[in-house]
Amino acid sequence: MPLKARVLIVDDEERFRFTLKKLLTANGLETDAVGSGLEAVEALRQRPYDVILLDVKMPGMSGIEALAKLKKINPEVEVIILTGHASVDVAVEIMKLGGYEYLLKPCPMDELLAKIESAYERKTARGERLRKAEATQAGEAS
């Protein structure tokens, strides 16, 4: 899969981040990992990421809080929430805040990769539409 998506992993379990990063990198994705919502916000401010994998349950800043903050910094970044438990209200909350989707932990690799791929595609497609719209507007203005 020739995806050049830049992925950020946000999870407070160190070993989980460590191995997931190896796995994603082995599949051709440029990956970074941080251990908290706070660090994720900092990271997104400094580098552009396409897809963020965000654990919902973390001490300190919760996943939902982090989602809101990350979307504020860059509304185009696609965020996939990783959760140990599926609940309708959390899902609704995620959608309202602009999350792409949620996945249940533990998640098989092929499913995760597929989700990252479709999230990335949505981001690039949206980005293209935006640029086209901007170009048209600029063309009209001039």
Add this chain to the structure above:
Amino acid sequence: MVHKCGFRALSQFPHAATLLCGGLAVVLALLGEVVLAAFALMAAGVSFLVVRHLIGLVVKANEQKYRLDQQLIQSQKLAAIGELSSGIAHEINNPLAIMGQETEWIKHLLKGDNLQAPGATDELRDSLREIVSQVERCKEITHKLLDFARKKEPLIQAADVNRLVEDMARLVEKEAAQNNIKLIRGYDKNLPRVSTDPPLLRQVVLNILNNAAYAIGRDGTITIATRQPTADSIELTFSDTGCGIPKEQLDKIFDPFFSTKPPGKGTGLGLSISHSIIVKLGGRITAASEVGKGTTFTIHLPVASPNGED
């Protein structure tokens, strides 16, 4: 309550009505008015039936209420079990997620000639080792849970609480000193011997002191005090100058699986076990805290045995 009073009034009224009708029936019969007497008799019978019916209604209402109360207790129990189960699910999910990842990595290493790459077999061993470690973690969680669920009946003995607390304090002190944490004692010298379960109480004290040291991290104090607020109770307080607990979390700290520690460090069961131990010992435990200032745990215990032993 209302229907009890109403019932009493009602029960007397139809009773009077029954008597009245019965009396009327007799009078009518004596007067030779047989048909009217029959009607009066029927009326008496009806009011008797009315009384019986009303009594039946009240009894049913009470039964209903009892059943609802039982259901409430049961559903509260189920709610507690539900909470516990979701707690377990969350706790075990993390090790499961890690194990899942490690097996994915192992599958990756076994693909094609990945295993030939330098360091690949070391990675294989490392992943397997990690899986074993996470299995251990799951085992610990389930064991602690079984301990929590198992009814550990306290064995009551007379205990010198000051000495018991001091023993545990000295245990924590050595390690705490390495992090520049001081322990200050304020024991009431006249504290009476208390009927309690010493090993269970030791567990609680050790847990609280351990948490206090962890909350402080480096440079701080833990103050321990005992006193006898009333003739039949004693009070133990443990105050630390640690990070404190925010108000929103304060009423959850005795919940099973609630933990402010990073994953893998502690199971979050310590305080909930401590809480159930203190309750079993006939006492109560509370916490007060201010973020940035510290936390104080207060334990009250009865001097005499909670269940009349010793």
Add this chain to the structure above:
Amino acid sequence: MTKDFRVLIVDDELDFLETIVKRLNRRKIDAKGIDSGLKALELLEREHFDVVILDVRMPGMDGIETLKEMKRKRPLMEVIMLTGHGSVESGVQGMQYGAFDYVMKPASIDELLEKIHEAYARKVLHEKKVLDSKLS
């Protein structure tokens, strides 16, 4: 309180082991020493002990593992954990796995004796409770 109860000391530090056993014997306590967890468990198959003093950190089978096995095989036997470097974590663990008490080295012989007597008192109480419940 009868003094004819038996105490087993389990510690890999041989000097300490010999000293403690000697001192306890001098105080008329029937005490025996053994230098490993594994050997202690084997000994428990053949001989009866009421109280065990168990070092937390030993090579081979460590204190906590030994404690777990002991509580599994002889639930009424009381175990006092012993440690040279107060490890609070193992203290917490030990208490959770049923240790009666926890003592730091160096422990005075008087302190040790006091705890041994308390542990034995608890064993007697526990046995009585079990017997009473069986009768009812």
